[in-house]
Amino acid sequence: MRAEIIAVGTELLMGQIVNTNAQYLAKGLADIGVGVYFQTVVGDNVSRIKESLHIAKGRADLIICTGGLGPTQDDLTKDVLGEVLGQKLVIHEPSMNKMTEMFQRRGIPMVESNARQALMPELSDPLPNDTGLAVGVAVTHEGTHYILLPGPPKEMKPMFDRYAKPWIESKLDHVQPLYSVMLKFAGIGESALEHALIDLIEAQTDPTIAPYAKEGEVAIRLTTRASLPDEAMTRLRPLEAEIRGRLDEHIYAAEDITLEQQVLRMLAESAQKLAVAESCTGGLLSDLLTAVPGSSQSFMGGVICYSSALKHKLLGVPMELLEGPDAPGAVSEETAAELARNTLRLLEADVAVSITGVAGPGETEGKPVGLVYVGLAHRSGQAFAVKLQLSGNRETIKLRAAKSALYHLWKTIKS
Numbered sequence: 001m002r003a004e005i006i007a008v009g010t011e012l013l014m015g016q017i018v019n020t021n022a023q024y025l026a027k028g029l030a031d032i033g034v035g036v037y038f039q040t041v042v043g044d045n046v047s048r049i050k051e052s053l054h055i056a057k058g059r060a061d062l063i064i065c066t067g068g069l070g071p072t073q074d075d076l077t078k079d080v081l082g083e084v085l086g087q088k089l090v091i092h093e094p095s096m097n098k099m100t101e102m103f104q105r106r107g108i109p110m111v112e113s114n115a116r117q118a119l120m121p122e123l124s125d126p127l128p129n130d131t132g133l134a135v136g137v138a139v140t141h142e143g144t145h146y147i148l149l150p151g152p153p154k155e156m157k158p159m160f161d162r163y164a165k166p167w168i169e170s171k172l173d174h175v176q177p178l179y180s181v182m183l184k185f186a187g188i189g190e191s192a193l194e195h196a197l198i199d200l201i202e203a204q205t206d207p208t209i210a211p212y213a214k215e216g217e218v219a220i221r222l223t224t225r226a227s228l229p230d231e232a233m234t235r236l237r238p239l240e241a242e243i244r245g246r247l248d249e250h251i252y253a254a255e256d257i258t259l260e261q262q263v264l265r266m267l268a269e270s271a272q273k274l275a276v277a278e279s280c281t282g283g284l285l286s287d288l289l290t291a292v293p294g295s296s297q298s299f300m301g302g303v304i305c306y307s308s309a310l311k312h313k314l315l316g317v318p319m320e321l322l323e324g325p326d327a328p329g330a331v332s333e334e335t336a337a338e339l340a341r342n343t344l345r346l347l348e349a350d351v352a353v354s355i356t357g358v359a360g361p362g363e364t365e366g367k368p369v370g371l372v373y374v375g376l377a378h379r380s381g382q383a384f385a386v387k388l389q390l391s392g393n394r395e396t397i398k399l400r401a402a403k404s405a406l407y408h409l410w411k412t413i414k415s
Contacts, residue, residue, distance in 0.1 A: 004060035008067040010043040044074040067151030069134035087121040095135040179232030216403025267298035275349035276302030279356040336385035340375030
């Protein structure tokens with residue numbers, strides 16, 4: 001079964017909101033063996049919605065529309081589908097009763113336009129809305145399956161999971177589901193990763209190999225179709241083992257989690273406490289860590305020591321390291337290591353990481369933009385610094401520096 005997702009809403013085209021629904025639906029459809037071949041975004045316009053449906057019908061077996069089911073005059077999706085199918089819209093009485101009772105309970109008069117949310121094409125199946133008012137739609141017409149879902153994710157997700165997905169599965173004929181293994185990498189770029197695996201990528205058939213990249217992290221998804229999980233793993237595990245044999249030093253997880261999540265998990269499992277000292281990243285590393293729920297179990301906190309004065313006053317870095325004609329400077333291996341050692345001692349942590357560097361746009365201490373040092377210190381007495389030469393604009397360098405620090409922290413904890 002080939003699927004197309006059509007997101008309806010002018011606000012999507014204008015960039016006012018992000019279309020997270022398409023990602024959620026694509027993953028949910030893949031889980032039941034339905035491939036999404038196309039994704040379309042269209043504004044709140046009758047002729048353009050109608051044109052999108054006609055195009056989709058010519059290339060997809062399943063068309064899922066999100067958005068345009070509300071009470072206002074620009075909520076047009078049901079009207080257009082009814083016209084395309086040649087079916088009049090009728091009231092779904094349970095949805096209308098639910099709506100009427102809600103307004104009565106709140107003591108608010110229900111305006112006539114709200115009734116639009118209870119409309120559906122006359123030959124369609126209703127998809128109940130457990131978290132909102134607009135009823136969803138599922139219908140098959142001339143061999144094509146149509147699903148209409150609300151736009152708000154808090155309404156769309158439960159409707160899809162509880163009602164639309166089972167309806168779709170009832171239309172499938174012996175389609176094997178997809179099974180995947182996700183490998184997450186750090187400390188290696190997308191190009192280097194592809195170079196290391198190019199022979200496997202070029203020779204892939206089943207399982208397939210799909211790389212994904214974002215700043216500071218790369219992922220590979222290995223995917224196959226199978227009747228049972230054990231059958232899928234029999235195909236996936238040998239390929240995973242081959243990749244691990246080549247790049248194990250960069251594989252931090254075999255699930256879709258971030259590097260900071262994995263670092264905090266490992267710290268918690270080993271009952272270790274982490275502290276940080278940040279200069280050029282200005283607290284970004286701490287922000288990444290504290291964005292993870294439960295991070296307080298392992299992350300103690302840290303210091304943003306942006307100036308040399310604070311590096312000296314708060315963290316005890318000797319001025320002879322920071323300033324003077326023969327000093328290594330604030331951006332140096334010596335300063336990074338000293339920052340890590342002193343942070344470990346002063347905050348009484350088990351492991352400490354420091355970042356000092358030049359984020360740009362101009363040089364600092366005569367040192368080039370992108371030069372960054374990451375310092376690591378451990379209660380075992382281990383202390384060292386790593387030199388990085390990063391590229392990109394100021395924001396990119398800061399993010400890459402923070403992710404690089406997490407990578408070296410991960411390696412330190414793992415060892």
